Amino acid sequence: MPDLLRLAAQEPFSARSLVYALLVNPLEDLRELQLIQLKASAEPQDFAETLRLVCPVQALPDTHRLPLLELTMPALRQMSLRQHRVFRAQIEALMIADQRLSLFEYTLRCVLHRHLDAQFLPQRQTRPVHNSPQKLAQPVATVLALVAWEGQPQSDPAARAFDIGMRSHIGGDHTHRLPRRGECSLAEFDAGLRTLNQSVPAIKRRGVVARPAELRGALGTPTFSGSLLALLFW
Structure with a gap:
């Protein structure tokens, strides 16, 4: 993992932009659409940091992308409730820019739900209802x-x-x-x-x-x- 990305993952401000960069599409038309939307809705410093990180992120092997996301979790947990709300809205906007959800985007959403959202959003506790391997x-x-x-x-x-x-x-x-x-x-x-x-x-x-x-x-x-x-x- 490049030091630039590893260090960015450890700081709350850069960690948010790092996740945005993970969602930027490598196809030029879609990337331009996503960046236009992000520039219009994100803070200027968040947008500038995302631009700084896009190229290093897209140069990563695919096998490094989710491990990089996991590295951001401790820093992202330091966000305020308002920052988390804005962050999640930006994530969803980047995901649906092309009107389809990729497997990577789905996986990223699940990782955020499991490792991040529970700290900021009330979670309903449910009891297990299935206990038979055959029925599942x-x-x-x-x-x-x-x-x-x-x-x-x-x-x-x-x-x-x-x-x-x-x-x-x-x-x-x-x-x-x-x-x-x-x-x-x-x-x-x-x-x-x-x-x-x-x-x-x-x-x-x-x-x-x-x-x-x-x-x-x-x-x-x-x-x-x-x-x-x-x-x-x-």
């Missing part, structure tokens, strides 16, 4: 399918990663098969993840903890798969 097999399959395709774009390695994850959850053989990539939607992934979030902790951890090395090995070195696996705990 379908939402687990939905989540693992997208994770597998994200980690391995080729069908055979993706199917192997999916099978390892399902065996870890079920504890043995299963009848689920990896759907085609085009059949895996972000909306269904979100619904499956929310269902898993209502299960007891032992169930939520079952698919990842049972055979972590083998599963991560099957996923190779994907862009976001490791962080997507972590979302099973959010």
